[in-house]
Amino acid sequence: MPEEPWTILKLLHWTTDYFKKNKVAEPRASAEVLLAHLLSRDRLFLYLNYDRPMEAEELATFRTFVRRRLAGEPNQYITGTQEFWSLPFRVNPDVLIPRPETEVLLETVLEFLGSPETEIRLLDLGTGSGAIAVSLAREFDLIKIVATDSSKAAVKLAQENALLNQVDSKIHFVCADMFSAFSSVSWKFAVVATNPPYVSQAEFSELPREIRDYEPRYALDGGPDGLAAIKHIIREAPAVLSQGGALIMEIGAHQGESVSGLVKASQHYESYRIIKDYSGLDRVLFALKKE
Numbered sequence: 001m002p003e004e005p006w007t008i009l010k011l012l013h014w015t016t017d018y019f020k021k022n023k024v025a026e027p028r029a030s031a032e033v034l035l036a037h038l039l040s041r042d043r044l045f046l047y048l049n050y051d052r053p054m055e056a057e058e059l060a061t062f063r064t065f066v067r068r069r070l071a072g073e074p075n076q077y078i079t080g081t082q083e084f085w086s087l088p089f090r091v092n093p094d095v096l097i098p099r100p101e102t103e104v105l106l107e108t109v110l111e112f113l114g115s116p117e118t119e120i121r122l123l124d125l126g127t128g129s130g131a132i133a134v135s136l137a138r139e140f141d142l143i144k145i146v147a148t149d150s151s152k153a154a155v156k157l158a159q160e161n162a163l164l165n166q167v168d169s170k171i172h173f174v175c176a177d178m179f180s181a182f183s184s185v186s187w188k189f190a191v192v193a194t195n196p197p198y199v200s201q202a203e204f205s206e207l208p209r210e211i212r213d214y215e216p217r218y219a220l221d222g223g224p225d226g227l228a229a230i231k232h233i234i235r236e237a238p239a240v241l242s243q244g245g246a247l248i249m250e251i252g253a254h255q256g257e258s259v260s261g262l263v264k265a266s267q268h269y270e271s272y273r274i275i276k277d278y279s280g281l282d283r284v285l286f287a288l289k290k291e
């Protein structure tokens with residue numbers, strides 16, 4: 001008797017079971033995302049076409065996806081995409097996969113800027129995929145953003161994401177270490193928005209292998225105590241902030257107290273607060289530059 005063909009439904013069942021047995025997180029969702037990507041369709045297409053037979057070539061490619069996922073590679077690097085702020089972003093192992101927590105930073109920027117009537121200048125330091133710069137460029141008509149990263153590959157991808165989301169004319173990309181691009185130019189920004197590397201060395205070794213082995217270490221590693229980049233930014237941001245400007249920075253879940261101490265000690269800020277995320281964890285520093 002001929003073997004029954006592999007249909008979408010049969011493949012989803014098989015893959016979900018296989019992922020479950022091998023302790024892959026969210027097995028069904030993961031299988032659906034990979035299969036939808038393979039077929040260049042959305043997940044709804046799968047539900048509406050459960051009986052569609054799979055072709056031999058499709059099955060062979062899908063097998064490579066399953067193998068990569070099983071080795072711990074995140075879905076987003078296999079599909080090359082991640083949605084953030086309801087926008088599409090291309091991602092690859094040169095950049096951090098944008099996280100939903102970073103939307104708290106965006107909300108803080110939106111609240112601070114309100115509805116500006118004149119052009120605002122904003123610096124996104126450590127732009128990675130361009131998630132912050134691109135999303136904010138979509139939110140404001142009158143905005144000029146400078147987005148920097150020390151990784152050339154990240155800057156290249158962020159530029160592609162700006163084009164993809166049609167905001168390339170609003171963002172100027174620079175490959176530079178920290179604030180070095182501004183040492184000889186006196187640019188001033190209303191906001192420095194940044195999600196720096198803030199994972200401590202102890203935390204790094206405890207990260208799930210999907211993150212530790214696949215996401216770029218330079219995007220995560222904040223030195224022995226996780227505060228190396230944060231300290232640098234708190235110290236240097238006032239020089240590029242305009243009067244009444246704000247440093248709005250993502251921080252680690254338990255860094256609120258130490259970050260508050262650093263801001264207080266710097267004496268460059270008039271006021272500051274730590275904003276929690278939806279899980280009640282420390283997530284964003286908002287610090288207003290002293291007049």
Ligand SMILES: C[S@@+](CC[C@H](N)C(=O)[O-])C[C@H]1O[C@@H](n2cnc3c(N)ncnc32)[C@H](O)[C@@H]1O
Nearest residue numbers: 098126127128149150151177178195196197219
């Ligand atoms: C946590 S990731 C954030 C990426 C992106 N902004 C986001 O929110 O998804 C930190 C980024 O900072 C960049 N970075 C690390 N050290 C840097 C430095 N010294 N100067 C500039 N950028 C740096 C990394 O390349 C990485 O893209």
